[in-house]
Amino acid sequence: MNPFAYDRPADIDGALQAIAGQTAPRFIAGGTNLLDLMKEGVQRAPHLVDINRLPLDGIEETPDGGLLLGALARNADTAYHPLVEQRYPLLSAAILAGASPQLRNMASNGGNLLQRTRCWYFYDVATPCNKRTPGSGCSAITGITRQHAILGTSEHCIATHPSDMCVALAALEAVVHVQSVRGKREIPFAGFHRLPGDRPDIDTTLAADELITGIALPDAQRFVRHSAYLKLRERLSYAFALVSVAAALDIAEDGTIAGARIALGGVAHKPWRMPEAEQLLVGAQPGNGVFGQVADALLHGAIGRGANDFKLPLARNAIVRALTVASQGTVTNQGKAQ
Ligand SMILES: Cc1cc2nc3c(=O)[nH]c(=O)nc-3n(C[C@H](O)[C@H](O)[C@H](O)COP(=O)(O)OP(=O)(O)OC[C@H]3O[C@@H](n4cnc5c(N)ncnc54)[C@H](O)[C@@H]3O)c2cc1C
Ligand code: SF4
Incomplete structure (x- = not known):
């Protein structure tokens, strides 16, 4: 049993204040990935900030003909939203190709972007893994590589990103909206996830105290x-x-x-x-x-x-x-x- 502190703020400012200055802070949304990682001992989270009460579950039209998907809108609600089905059938299809109906009902859009690799050595805490324990080595490179990457690998990690939703978001040139106590910023999707290089423990360009608030989809009517x-x-x-x-x-x-x-x-x-x-x-x-x-x-x-x-x-x-x-x-x- 690993004890952890737990907060459940009601607004964005409260969530950002709760996470600021913490060591290894962690937001929790649907919990469908994070709780598994905690239970398996892959990831430690001494302080969980539950963001499910934040008003980030909407899907709204934007003035440029696009949509803003709330970070806490569930994957199922996003895939079946009439405006997503009409304007972004590619995204709807990608989300519905993932996981199971129960998981899609629980999984949030923000959490989907930050789900971690499914490399089985990453989940097996008895084996070396640079992503889990930096500097320990990569078991996959000399191990079973059936599910591993063929592009953009490094000598330190050959893991793949597991999301379906993110593949469609990349094609649609989505923009990730994030916020911290330092302010707001927007990250173009191509710059959100990283290649492993010599720091495979870092999956994205998001800072540890930044909250994803939404995902903007530009107009894609022509597609x-x-x-x-x-x-x-x-x-x-x-x-x-x-x-x-x-x-x-x-x-x-x-x-x-x-x-x-x-x-x-x-x-x-x-x-x-x-x-x-x-x-x-x-x-x-x-x-x-x-x-x-x-x-x-x-x-x-x-x-x-x-x-x-x-x-x-x-x-x-x-x-x-x-x-x-x-x-x-x-x-x-x-x-x-x-
Ligand atoms: C059995 C199984 C099968 C699956 N199959 C597929 C599949 O085929 N395709 C697929 O794409 N996915 C699949 N998934 C993964 C699933 O889609 C993800 O677990 C889910 O999208 C994560 O969302 P969540 O809200 O539960 O995230 P959580 O588990 O709550 O969080 C995941 C991570 O995101 C962080 N986080 C969450 N929200 C925010 C936010 N707003 N801002 C900053 N950080 C945040 C958390 O701190 C954590 O690090 C599967 C999962 C399981 C368990
Ligand atoms: S491929 Fe990456 S995640 Fe898998 S064992 Fe190697 S370092 Fe770990």
């Missing part, structure tokens, strides 16, 4: 009719992605591609995007040839480590498949997007 989220995993539900692809195309009247966004999950320490690769699609007619070229560009430099070698062809095929499905028209919870 509504042609998007797809493809998730490949060991079984059809309740499993993390081996490889996933969020693909969104803007297809002009003449059938050529006017813009494209592609993000990959299950292959790196963060959702993987490469805008230069997306540019290869601009002006092209949709088709396997150009989709394959984009896949090769996106996977440039990818390396397998034995048990995860299969991810290289799997990712290539998944990218081509997701782009093909997107080009044929978005399938939403209500059928085809108009």
Whole structure:
């Protein structure tokens, strides 16, 4: 039993004051990841600040035609919100591909961004792991690598980021709104999660005392009719992605591609995007040839480590498949997007 202090403030200022100046402070939202980590002894939290009473569970329209998703809006409420379904079917599909209905009812949007890797050595406190205990070594590099990264790895860590929601948010160029006693700031999604480098214990650019208050989605109307989220995993539900692809195309009247966004999950320490690769699609007619070229560009430099070698062809095929499905028209919870 590890004792911890517990606060349950009613407003944002109270939460920020409760966390400021603490050693190893921790907010808790749905608790679906943090409590498991605490119970397994992977993460210590001597002081928990429960944020569930904060008024951050709304989903609101923004003046630029986008949406602001509250950090405490639950994953299920977000995926089934009419405005999310209409304007961001890619996000809705990605969220619904994750976890289980019970978990999605509990999991918050802010917590989803900060969920930790599913590398099994990270959870096994009997094994060395640089992410859990900096400097102790990486058991995965010489161990079982089936679920591990093929892009952006370092000699210190080859873990993947497990979220589905974040893959869609990367493609949609979301912006994370955060606040601390020092003030507010906005973090573009591409700069929110980190590659492991020599500090795999640090997953994001968020400071320990910063609260995520919301996630802003810019207008993405031009991608509504042609998007797809493809998730490949060991079984059809309740499993993390081996490889996933969020693909969104803007297809002009003449059938050529006017813009494209592609993000990959299950292959790196963060959702993987490469805008230069997306540019290869601009002006092209949709088709396997150009989709394959984009896949090769996106996977440039990818390396397998034995048990995860299969991810290289799997990712290539998944990218081509997701782009093909997107080009044929978005399938939403209500059928085809108009
Ligand atoms: C069995 C199982 C299967 C799963 N399968 C999938 C899957 O297939 N795909 C997928 O994407 N996810 C999956 N998940 C993960 C799930 O989506 C996450 O656990 C969930 O999104 C975390 O949200 P939470 O509110 O419960 O976070 P918590 O557990 O409360 O917190 C997680 C972390 O976020 C921090 N935090 C939370 N909110 C804030 C905030 N507003 N500001 C700052 N810090 C904050 C906490 O301090 C903690 O460090 C699965 C989880 C389980 C248990
Ligand atoms: S891959 Fe990363 S999380 Fe997994 S054992 Fe190595 S250092 Fe730890």
